[in-house]
Amino acid sequence: KAGVTQTPRYLIKTRGQQVTLSCSPISGHRSVSWYQQTPGQGLQFLFEYFSETQRNKGNFPGRFSGRQFSNSRSEMNVSTLELGDSALYLCASSPRDRVGDTGELFFGEGSRLTVL
Amino acid sequence: AQSVAQPEDQVNVAEGNPLTVKCTYSVSGNPYLFWYVQYPNRGLQFLLKYITGDNLVKGSYGFEAEFNKSQTSFHLKKPSALVSDSALYFCAVRAPPTGLYNQGGKLIFGQGTELSVKP
Numbered sequence: 001k002a003g004v005t006q007t008p009r010y011l012i013k014t015r016g017q018q019v020t021l022s023c024s025p026i027s028g029h030r031s032v033s034w035y036q037q038t039p040g041q042g043l044q045f046l047f048e049y050f051s052e053t054q055r056n057k058g059n060f061p062g063r064f065s066g067r068q069f070s071n072s073r074s075e076m077n078v079s080t081l082e083l084g085d086s087a088l089y090l091c092a093s094s095p096r097d098r099v100g101d102t103g104e105l106f107f108g109e110g111s112r113l114t115v116l
Numbered sequence: 117a118q119s120v121a122q123p124e125d126q127v128n129v130a131e132g133n134p135l136t137v138k139c140t141y142s143v144s145g146n147p148y149l150f151w152y153v154q155y156p157n158r159g160l161q162f163l164l165k166y167i168t169g170d171n172l173v174k175g176s177y178g179f180e181a182e183f184n185k186s187q188t189s190f191h192l193k194k195p196s197a198l199v200s201d202s203a204l205y206f207c208a209v210r211a212p213p214t215g216l217y218n219q220g221g222k223l224i225f226g227q228g229t230e231l232s233v234k235p
Contacts, residue, residue, distance in 0.1 A: 004159070031221050032221070033221035033222065033223075042225060042226075042227045042228060043206065043223075043225040043228075044225075045222050045223065045224070048221030048222055050221070055221070056221060056222045058222070090159055090160065092160075092221065094221060104150060104162040104165055105160075105162070105221065105223065106162070107152075107159035107160040107161070108159050109157075109158055109159045110158075110159050112157075
């Protein structure tokens with residue numbers, strides 16, 4: 001099986017712009033989660049989507065949003081970029097096919113965003 | 117609220133020696149615990165998990181972890197370290213399901229421990 005695919009891998013934006021990141025989960029996986037990784041704050045949960053619905057949300061401002069499509073692919077969007085949004089954005093998928101699922105998350109390689 | 121602490125920013129080990137990367141947690145109810153490894157400019161790779169059962173969990177690449185409920189710890193161990201084990205290691209916790217839909221995709225990570233294995 002192909003792993004979790006994130007695009008683009010690297011991108012540079014300027015303050016005030018917006019960015020859209022894409023994530024294709026492992027085939028058959030219905031849940032997609034997004035994380036932000038920075039040297040100062042570490043790994044922080046952004047949100048999780050399952051069956052096209054946001055199920056969980058972390059403590060990030062409304063500038064951070066996401067969505068999931070019927071094929072489980074997901075996108076996240078950050079509007080009005082700030083310097084502090086520079087980070088590695090990681091997407092993770094899991095099967096989540098039953099209540100009580102305790103399986104691990106499968107991470108992509110990440111999208112490294114630099115805001116100038 | 118759930119939390120995870122990795123008290124050591126960096127662990128240095130000589131190749132061939134045993135290694136331990138420490139993790140303590142705080143969670144209400146029974147914890148679901150995970151260890152992940154991250155190599156430079158890469159995503160996270162799953163190593164092992166503890167959900168229930170034996171306190172000693174065996175995982176990928178010869179790693180194991182010991183769950184200690186009384187000390188609320190979940191330390192990662194390997195009997196003989198390799199130079200290729202050098203990487204960033206993360207401990208994570210997830211709250212158990214509380215309703216129809218659990219918090220499966222939401223992990224709380226520790227700050228990470230940089231493991232350096234020298235020849």
